[in-house]
Amino acid sequence: MAVQQYDESSVKVLKGLEPVKHRPGMYTRTENPLHIIQEVIDNAADEALAGFCKAIAVRVHSDGSISVQDDGRGIPVGLHPEMGVPTVEVVFTQLHAGGKFNKKDGGAYSFSGGLHGVGVSVTNALSTKLEVIVRREGAEHRLVFGDGFVKEPLAQLREVGKKNTGTFVRAWPDAKYFDSPTIPMGELEHILRSKAVLLPGITVSLTIEKRDGTEDAKQWCYPDGLAGYLSEMLAEQELAVPLFKGEKYVSEESESFAQGEGAAWVITWTEEGGTARESYVNLIPTPSGGTHETGLRDGVFNAIKNFVDMHSLLPKGVKLLPEDVFARASFVLSAKVLDPQFQGQTKERLSSRDAVRLVSAMLKDPFELWLNEHIEYGKKLAELAIRQAQSRMKAAQKVVKKKSSGVAVLPGKLTDCTSDDASRTELFLVEGDSAGGSAKQGRDKDFQAILPLRGKVLNTWEVDRNELFANNEVHDIAVAIGVDPHTLDEQVDLSGLRYGKILIMSDADVDGSHIQVLLLTLFYRHFPQLIKHGHVYIAQPPLYRIDVPGQGKNKPPRKYYALDAGEQEVILDKLRLEKVREGSWQISRFKGLGEMNAEQLFETTMSPDTRRTLKVSIEEIAADTRRIMNMLMGKGEASSRRQWLEKHGNAAEGDI
16 A cells, blocks of 8 residues: 655645634534534544554543543644644634545545545534644643643654554533533444444453543454444344455556445345334435445446336336335445535535446446355245235325325416325425426426426415415425324324425526425415424525536546535635635535426436425424514515515525
8 A cells, every 4th residue: 555645735725714713503413512523533434544553542521521532643734835833723614624624646635534524623613622643753742722722732742662652632511502512422432343343453442430430341353344344233132144245445447436436235125014214425424325325326326226116026017116125124335435525514425426427437337246146035025015015005005095096187387296105205396487397308207297487486474274275386386295284283184295305496596595484385385284293394405506527546436516605615615725726616506496407307306315495493492483484475575574674685695
């Protein structure tokens, strides 16, 4: 393995730090300080991933602080060439600073989880005190911060051996930024154990100091990696087939993906009972899944479908769906993606669109080969999936019988889907006929329905429910949904609901926002149970598309989408730090949904695998919500709106 350069010039700087304290929720989860400690753990894990660390030790101190120690190379301590201060200080005081951005020629970290680069600077910003001790180049150095600022400048403590290297970080999280100052030990254990799983041979330990002076200590090391971990989780379950494990990474000849990208996986199916599913990207847990999990499902489903077709196992009239195959599946997936994009700074869900094709391509052929080498296991899996499909179809038929008693005629401009299964179906309320046309062409006809809306929907805040249907647009929405108007306190029958998800899809401009507000007013005022039960969503179409040309064998052409100018700037910053030639990329701005062709609209805004949505929910403080809605939407509240705008208008952000 070639030794990668990791010195002062490896660490690149993008922007300053102050915004974290003002809006911590944009950079970390604020329920408790676990995530800011996880950033430090991720740095140690990245050293292990790069091959320079064998042990990671975490200690929860009795005074509420947490320390993380590794035996990696140690953060560089020399002066940073651009900032003129010690590089370790830059790493802890500047947003978007770190070796992870320097990916040229392998960089310090070719495959890093902490890609956003805010990492430990957020840990520092949200801690009352943070201490860093670095052992590097034969010496031990110490640096102390308070409230994000340097309190004790970098100083050399003592000489140590050249081989004695590593980084020690101890943080005292500031309780005022978190709902609870207490870190959930169960989650912390899970994160540390997962690092041991994903880094076979690496020893990870956790020590918890107690106030009586005693300690609880745990240690994990998994020589068998993913397979050993999944076997441990399913120890009480009866497996339908043995574990299928494997890994595959892209060679340098690939035209579609960067060298080294790929995945390791282990998957199996249980006869009964629960399932265990975990996924990671570059060692970062992704509890909300994402496109890499979709790729796993796609590869496995297509392999099983091909096996079923080859052996003529599918009964007449039965259609297999991915959810049928995965109903009893358990898996652990670890993907390596060169430049992963996540939804939100907390990295809980991968949104990189290419990861679907990447993981699917890596897994499909090996799994199909395994099925055909183990015919009896293949037939067992086919039997499980077919049984599940038959149960699903039977349940859907019962729902159809309930609905058939209705006399309402569906609106003519509704383009309905073929499925009747409300657990799968989706209705898109689309602004404009042109966007509605693209949506009809690009949708998945099986479960996605389209209802185009002309112009602005009626403001229904002060409209009596008996007068609602006098408005054509509102009438069509209500009839398409299949639920009668109601209040939040009413007992309402939702069995007639025709779509499990109702998605508001409007342009990313002022008019589009206005249409969103009018539709949300309709649902909140007259169909609040749909919001309460999690059926209403807002689609988030991108404003920008960035096309990046290819750069030799290891960098194929890429395509990025950005929701707003801020996301666009982050993408451009990354490209500049990759040394992509300034201006070689092409930026397109979508003025509206109608400008996207059907393929683009589906990929960015409609595909469940790659779209981004906001789930609409009702706050528990219903009276306060109602007061605000009345002020915003009431006809006689113009003066109140003006006062509110004068008070809060400067807080408005965005490129609209």
